[in-house]
Amino acid sequence: MKPFAYVRAENPPAALSAIGHEPGARYVAGGTNLLDLMKLEVESPPLLVDINPLALRTIETRGDSLHIGALARLTDVAGDAQVRRYFPLVAIALEESASPQLRNMATIGGNLMQRTRCAYFRDVATPCNKRSPGSGCGALDGENRRQAVLGTSPHCIAVSPSDLAVALAALDALVQITGPNGDREVALHDFYRLPGDTPQIETALEPQELIAAISLPLLPFASRSTYVKVRDRAQYDFALASAAVAVDLRGTTIREARIALGGVATIPWRCAQAERVLAGAPANRESFERAAEAAMSGAGGRGPNDFKIPLGRRTLVRALENAVAL
Amino acid sequence: MLTAPNTTETTIVLNVNGAEHPVAVEPRVTLLDALRDRLGLTGTKKGCDHGQCGACTVMVNGRRIDSCLTLAMMHEGDRIVTIEGIAAEGALHPVQAAFIKHDGFQCGYCTPGQIVSAVALLAEGVAAERGAVQKAMSGNLCRCGCYPHIVDAILEVRGER
Numbered sequence: 001m002k003p004f005a006y007v008r009a010e011n012p013p014a015a016l017s018a019i020g021h022e023p024g025a026r027y028v029a030g031g032t033n034l035l036d037l038m039k040l041e042v043e044s045p046p047l048l049v050d051i052n053p054l055a056l057r058t059i060e061t062r063g064d065s066l067h068i069g070a071l072a073r074l075t076d077v078a079g080d081a082q083v084r085r086y087f088p089l090v091a092i093a094l095e096e097s098a099s100p101q102l103r104n105m106a107t108i109g110g111n112l113m114q115r116t117r118c119a120y121f122r123d124v125a126t127p128c129n130k131r132s133p134g135s136g137c138g139a140l141d142g143e144n145r146r147q148a149v150l151g152t153s154p155h156c157i158a159v160s161p162s163d164l165a166v167a168l169a170a171l172d173a174l175v176q177i178t179g180p181n182g183d184r185e186v187a188l189h190d191f192y193r194l195p196g197d198t199p200q201i202e203t204a205l206e207p208q209e210l211i212a213a214i215s216l217p218l219l220p221f222a223s224r225s226t227y228v229k230v231r232d233r234a235q236y237d238f239a240l241a242s243a244a245v246a247v248d249l250r251g252t253t254i255r256e257a258r259i260a261l262g263g264v265a266t267i268p269w270r271c272a273q274a275e276r277v278l279a280g281a282p283a284n285r286e287s288f289e290r291a292a293e294a295a296m297s298g299a300g301g302r303g304p305n306d307f308k309i310p311l312g313r314r315t316l317v318r319a320l321e322n323a324v325a326l
Numbered sequence: 327m328l329t330a331p332n333t334t335e336t337t338i339v340l341n342v343n344g345a346e347h348p349v350a351v352e353p354r355v356t357l358l359d360a361l362r363d364r365l366g367l368t369g370t371k372k373g374c375d376h377g378q379c380g381a382c383t384v385m386v387n388g389r390r391i392d393s394c395l396t397l398a399m400m401h402e403g404d405r406i407v408t409i410e411g412i413a414a415e416g417a418l419h420p421v422q423a424a425f426i427k428h429d430g431f432q433c434g435y436c437t438p439g440q441i442v443s444a445v446a447l448l449a450e451g452v453a454a455e456r457g458a459v460q461k462a463m464s465g466n467l468c469r470c471g472c473y474p475h476i477v478d479a480i481l482e483v484r485g486e487r
Contacts, residue, residue: 001354002354003333003352003353003354004333004353004354005333005353006353006397006399008399008400028397028400030396031395031396031397031400032377032392032395035356035395035396035397036376036377036395038354039375039376048353048397050397050399050400052400075389098465099377099380099392099464099465099466100390100443100447100450100462100464100465101377101380101383101390101391101392101443101465102377102392102395102465104389104390104391105391105392105395105396234461234464235460235461235464236464236465
């Protein structure tokens with residue numbers, strides 16, 4: 001790790017003031033992703049601003065939304081009674097993330113900011129347009145088994161790593177942001193950026209801005225929701241494919257569905273087309289397969305990751321079957 | 327309020343196993359390195375140093391964490407418990423005794439992390455089922471492959487088979 005300075009901020013104004021001291025300074029909370037990348041020298045911020053003292057850990061209902069403070073730990077959110085009752089898919093996505101130790105450390109805000117696990121991004125000896133713009137993409141014609149088949153560009157096919165973000169994408173979550181120019185709110189849908197020709201820009205968060213909270217609009221039928229994650233190991237691994245679904249089931253007919261996919265795309269992948277296929281459709285395997293076909297439409301593999309296209313479809317079919325059976 | 331940004335060594339106080347320890351660290355010293363190299367508490371092991379293996383598991387404020395992915399400076403005022411602090415002097419913690427009884431180790435390198443993780447798990451609460459224990463212990467790798475015996479040991483202490 002390269003040397004860096006460290007300050008501890010006691011409140012949001014102090015954090016914003018500290019981060020402005022040094023270009024390239026970064027906030028640190030759980031540290032599980034940032035310190036890992038600093039050891040690899042993929043990241044080398046000159047200053048870390050420790051935001052753990054900030055009072056941003058509350059989980060509570062506010063109006064028609066569930067408010068989750070950015071510093072709430074994954075363990076806290078996964079175990080929260082309201083999350084489990086109103087948004088079971090969020091609790092499942094979190095319980096299937098990382099390890100118990102990491103879930104005790106990692107924060108909700110940090111989870112949304114975690115960087116890709118693409119091996120070329122994590123190895124400074126190799127080309128990567130995300131880490132070093134203009135250096136090329138090692139994954140395009142290299143070891144890309146785990147990389148994305150949706151939302152890719154000729155510059156980057158790095159897969160998005162978060163399970164939580166996939167569940168939040170299905171729920172139209174809002175990201176509450178505080179920054180030097182005041183507070184703002186960004187829909188999760190607008191928070192993540194496709195790689196295009198600027199894969200180094202991953203989110204709408206501006207330098208110095210801080211995620212303060214996630215807001216989840218209450219969705220009555222989200223009580224019938226689930227998250228299915230397929231990976232190489234039974235536990236403690238990133239998704240090869242995952243599906244977050246919530247289904248408004250009336251008898252044997254689907255009135256409305258919410259669908260997002262993970263492990264297959266460069267950003268959490270909301271599937272509006274698949275949702276339209278299911279609206280008003282009978283809740284049976286044929287409908288689920290048509291929805292899965294729509295969800296993966298436009299997908300393109302690069303050889304080793306071709307299997308993710310059928311795997312993504314099957315994962316979504318399984319998630320819909322599980323949700324309807326709840 | 328803020329303290330001044332500083333890349334050089336600063337003396338902080340860490341509360342480890344119930345005692346206050348002044349320790350001089352620069353910002354990039356992880357909690358793991360502070361415990362091992364500054365305080366001589368070498369029971370906590372460095373395996374991967376990237377949060378993937380769990381050999382460095384310690385408890386902070388009652389919760390198990392990977393000490394390799396957190397900075398020592400972030401833990402002033404926290405209650406840190408390492409493998410050296412889980413049992414009274416001269417005695418074994420029930421989890422330690424169960425690991426011996428069930429032969430829950432071979433080379434022993436991952437064992438302190440396994441035991442601290444198991445002690446924390448039993449405090450968290452876990453169903454008396456193999457699958458539940460396996461899932462809850464998934465953050466601790468054992469390259470000798472002692473998993474079945476480790477789970478046996480934890481289930482025995484859990485009190486139901």
